[in-house]
Amino acid sequence: MDVVADSAEQSRADSTRARLLDAAVAAFAERGFHGTTTRDIAAAAGLSPAALYVHHRSKEELLYLISRSGHEHVLALVREAVASSADPATALRRVVHDFVVTHARDHTTTRVVNYELAALSPAHLAEIREIRHQIEQAIRQLVEAGVRVGVFETPDPRMAAAALLSLGVDVGRWYRDGGDLVPEYIAARYAEMALRIVGAGSPDAGPG
Amino acid sequence: MDVVADSAEQSRADSTRARLLDAAVAAFAERGFHGTTTRDIAAAAGLSPAALYVHHRSKEELLYLISRSGHEHVLALVREAVASSADPATALRRVVHDFVVTHARDHTTTRVVNYELAALSPAHLAEIREIRHQIEQAIRQLVEAGVRVGVFETPDPRMAAAALLSLGVDVGRWYRDGGDLVPEYIAARYAEMALRIVGAGSPDAGPG
């Protein structure tokens, strides 16, 4: 029993687990949780149907693992971006930019993360909702902070925060690979629009 | 054989058809197309499982009928709003307002309309995509017209139009009945943000 090897080197089981998760992400994103069979996932990972249950408890557990790591990734990204500058406008630009880049580049994962919540078990859904709440909180607080110090101007920070989230989340719905829009370009334009939404004055006043 | 009665009075078959459609909308919105069984739909309409097939060809046909009428409704709404004023800013305010009100008030239908496209048959999907294209075109052209006459200012009208659509579509995802936000309030705030996004100057310059 080699504890070091189990965690340091990628054990064979670990890489098979990961392959199953990748296959599940692709399948759930394309056909949805209920439109995907465990046989689909196993076959895409190059395994027999039974192998899925060697590495995971259930089909729902796959969704939960995908959803949790996806949400944790987004939460970390948002918190880092919020903390990256003392100026709310600079921080917001970075939040929206990074949020949008992730939702475009990882649109396959983010589609599962944002649109398959209803298939989670009640307990798992509650846990995921808590992370979502923290993501929303972080963005709303940033907008409110900007309004408080006078760099943002908006009649309802809560609605502005909802709109900013919508912009990013929805990119995961419409973005396609291989189009003429690269994630960074979309993110740059959306960050500019975000500053307009919150009524940030000078940093976005004139055309570049 | 009374042709007048068949179309004028609501025949019993017509109202049963409609009940099945309503049940399908509710079920598809809550659990998705693949998460819903034909038995669910029939039971919610107060019928036996077989009755669904008396009135509709297949489960997919139900989705298609819901999707088509939903998309046609939105297209009509957008075109009316676009044509409602010669001033692009006034027209855009109305477009976004009405678009958002519909996506909030009819969030059950719009969820099916926007998030169950993948379950449509290839032929039906092609037809629906054409309607979606026209909706997008109408909004994009309005933004471009505003830029052309100098009332809007934005580095990329296409991205601005994508953002406007996202704002409305995503309302259908997060809006819940019984909350403290009424559709008209959301629509009013979102219309203001829309004008900021496209860089409409004077009509939204100061706080109201």
Next chain:
DNA sequence: GAACTTACTAAGCGCTTGCTTAGGATGTGT
């Protein structure tokens, strides 16, 4: 009141689903 139409259901068919069981192939340490 016989002939017909309309609106529906009971029963079930063939297939697929998520998941389990029992076991086998391939290392690995001694």
Next chain:
DNA sequence: ACACATCCTAAGCAAGCGCTTAGTAAGTTC
């Protein structure tokens, strides 16, 4: 060579799926 752990599969079970078939009850028409 032998014991053991690891990783995977063949086969299949009970339940549920979309949809069909064959039929019935309740009008409607003349």
